[in-house]
Amino acid sequence: xxxxxIVLDTSAIxxxxxxxxxxxxxxxxxKNQRGDPNLNLRWYLPDVVVQERQFQIxxxxxxxxxxxxxxxxVIGRSLDVTERQIRELVSQRVNEQIREYxxxxxxxxxxxxxxxxxxxxxxxxxPPFDVKPSVEKGFRDALILETxxxxxESSPADRTQCRLVFVTKDELLTTAVTQRTTTKTNVHILxxxxxxxxxxxxxxxxxxxxxxxxxxxTAKEYFGIRKEEGKGVFYPFKVDERIKSDFKEDLAxxxxxxxxxxxxxKWLIIGAPRFVKKQHDxxxxxxxxKIRATAFANTSYRYVVDSPAEMFLPSAAVVSGSAIVPAxxxxxxxxxxxxxxxxxxxxxxxxxxxxxxxxxxVVEPLWNPGNVPEGSAITSSGAIVPGYLLNPxxxxxxxxxxxxxxxxxxxxAQGEFxxxxxxxxxxxxxxxxIKRL
Numbered sequence: 088x089x090x091x092x093i094v095l096d097t098s099a100i101x102x103x104x105x106x107x108x109x110x111x112x113x114x115x116x117x118k119n120q121r122g123d124p125n126l127n128l129r130w131y132l133p134d135v136v137v138q139e140r141q142f143q144i145x146x147x148x149x150x151x152x153x154x155x156x157x158x159x160x161v162i163g164r165s166l167d168v169t170e171r172q173i174r175e176l177v178s179q180r181v182n183e184q185i186r187e188y189x190x191x192x193x194x195x196x197x198x199x200x201x202x203x204x205x206x207x208x209x210x211x212x213x214p215p216f217d218v219k220p221s222v223e224k225g226f227r228d229a230l231i232l233e234t235x236x237x238x239x240e241s242s243p244a245d246r247t248q249c250r251l252v253f254v255t256k257d258e259l260l261t262t263a264v265t266q267r268t269t270t271k272t273n274v275h276i277l278x279x280x281x282x283x284x285x286x287x288x289x290x291x292x293x294x295x296x297x298x299x300x301x302x303x304x305t306a307k308e309y310f311g312i313r314k315e316e317g318k319g320v321f322y323p324f325k326v327d328e329r330i331k332s333d334f335k336e337d338l339a340x341x342x343x344x345x346x347x348x349x350x351x352x353k354w355l356i357i358g359a360p361r362f363v364k365k366q367h368d369x370x371x372x373x374x375x376x377k378i379r380a381t382a383f384a385n386t387s388y389r390y391v392v393d394s395p396a397e398m399f400l401p402s403a404a405v406v407s408g409s410a411i412v413p414a415x416x417x418x419x420x421x422x423x424x425x426x427x428x429x430x431x432x433x434x435x436x437x438x439x440x441x442x443x444x445x446x447x448x449v450v451e452p453l454w455n456p457g458n459v460p461e462g463s464a465i466t467s468s469g470a471i472v473p474g475y476l477l478n479p480x481x482x483x484x485x486x487x488x489x490x491x492x493x494x495x496x497x498x499x500a501q502g503e504f505x506x507x508x509x510x511x512x513x514x515x516x517x518x519x520x521i522k523r524l
Contacts, residue, residue: 090250094132098255108137125291132191135231141178144177205229208229255276285361292362342521348382358374371495381484382484383481482522486520493513
């Protein structure tokens with residue numbers, strides 16, 4: 088029986104979803120894909136990857152824990168939880184998920200590492216160490232590389248008995264693994280979950296790997312054909328319109344803390360087709376389509392000064408050299424101070440604001456006409472720190488919503504595709520990269 092050992096790097100499993108060890112798609116694959124009677128499939132995480140992900144989750148938990156002290160003041164009692172307990176609970180949760188996903192943790196045998204060589208590579212900035220002088224990156228990746236190589240050396244070298252797959256999105260680590268495995272015919276380096284799925288499907292099928300590779304080149308072009316009659320999938324079957332109509336809820340989902348999102352339909356990301364199976368003369372494929380999305384959140388009413396002539400309430404007069412109060416006077420006599428930054432003095436009149444203010448809004452001036460503390464608020468009487476609303480919201484997160492487009496074609500003896508069919512469209516996941524303040 089062929090054994091497939093899949094090793095996951097941190098970059099292949101990272102997710103912004105709080106509390107999850109693995110990103111949703113790779114996690115579902117690891118949990119559900121165990122091979123078949125002819126393929127024994129095992130999933131591995133280097134111990135360094137486990138510790139790195141655990142640290143990332145702990146840092147997020149500790150940041151949330153900081154709000155507990157404020158909550159205790161509000162309710163007047165202790166919630167009886169410490170930061171140490173939070174870290175221990177995260178560690179327990181990570182171990183639970185390792186068992187849940189059926190992962191094997193690969194420990195690094197420190198006495199088998201060529202430390203002088205690693206030091207030499209670090210000093211000379213050879214992969215996986217970054218060559219940029221301002222960046223100290225590579226040590227954790229070097230440990231992950233050594234862990235993977237120890238697994239390679241302890242595995243059967245015959246590709247008919249064992250295959251090893253290293254999954255990473257890191258280019259430097261990819262280069263380093265490639266350099267160390269040039270003589271290994273049973274080692275494969277993949278970048279995405281889709282590539283892993285396709286590789287597994289190829290091993291499970293009776294089709295040769297070379298034939299699948301030849302078909303994939305045709306399939307990639309075929310999926311996006313626009314105007315040839317009887318050919319193509321995405322445009323003839325109006326896949327984008329189907330996604331819009333069938334997945335409204337998924338396309339509107341928000342990360343915690345955001346209040347709206349915008350989807351970018353002009354530029355869709357279409358991944359390379361993944362081989363699924365072959366039955367008779369028909370071949371099934373899965374193409375991943377990603378829609379870029381931007382999530383927005385309120386800015387806690389932060390304001391920035393632009394022009395002194397645009398920073399006050401309609402019909403207002405300057406008092407005490409800084410704050411202003413409503414006043415009845417002709418706006419036509421208001422002097423235009425533009426962006427010259429001249430100090431205001433008591434009794435001057437100013438032009439009306441181009442955007443209205445309201446009580447409680449917070450102002451964060453870049454230009455200050457007097458001794459006015461930043462972050463002051465508009466009071467119910469109308470007194471404010473100079474400033475005006477630049478934008479009521481900010482970009483909170485950017486991400487992708489992914490869908491799997493399952494399709495099939497008949498393939499003749501010459502390898503030509505014909506009779507395309509759209510089999511189904513499935514929601515995969517939405518991943519967000521939160522923009523930290």
